[in-house]
Amino acid sequence: MAERVGPPRTLAVPFPFGHPLGGPHDFARQLSVVGAALALLDRPGPGPILEDYQRLDLVT
């Protein structure tokens, strides 16, 4: 959907539908995803940026 619509910055995640930041009660994973999404703001343009969370070097 992000590829077709083209929002300025998107972090693609590997989780099931309904787990936008990771599984329920997995605070550490959710925090990691939020941090990774916000880090896209520090990248220079032009956009749109579509990043794969799994490709980032912060998955534990």
Place this chain on the structure above:
Amino acid sequence: MAAFTDLSLRDRLLMAAYPWRTIDPPAWAQPLRPVSAARVAIVTSAGFYRPGIDPPFRSIAGGDVSLRILPVDTRLDRLELGQVSHSFDREALATDPGSALPIPHLQALAAAGGIGSVAPRHLSFNGSILAPGRLTKETGPEAARILAEDQVDIALFVPV
């Protein structure tokens, strides 16, 4: 990983035929300050609302494009899920609303210096809006006005 094939046949047919809009030209705004100094707000499409305080989202043709404002001190465990779709794990969001409205996560980041501050208000839309005309013409600009009023630098959209 969520995949197109995880959806029901009905939803797959709907998505295949849906006239997706493309943001053209691409929207782009360079942040005025680094993330570590930015004020961050969450915009979710979980359709969260506060029972007894906010009106529930309605199940209407094309989708309910209205908006709920959730103060930063909202009790997450008291939120109701207004999303009408059954194409996602509803139980996950019902038991852990923070997984789609990560206010505690922003507070943790602010305490650690990862962001500047957490916005005083966060926004909840309903998902499954098939007719987004009023959303883009009315509710969207209203959301932008609220975020600008709160001097928000970054709006983190959490789609459901």
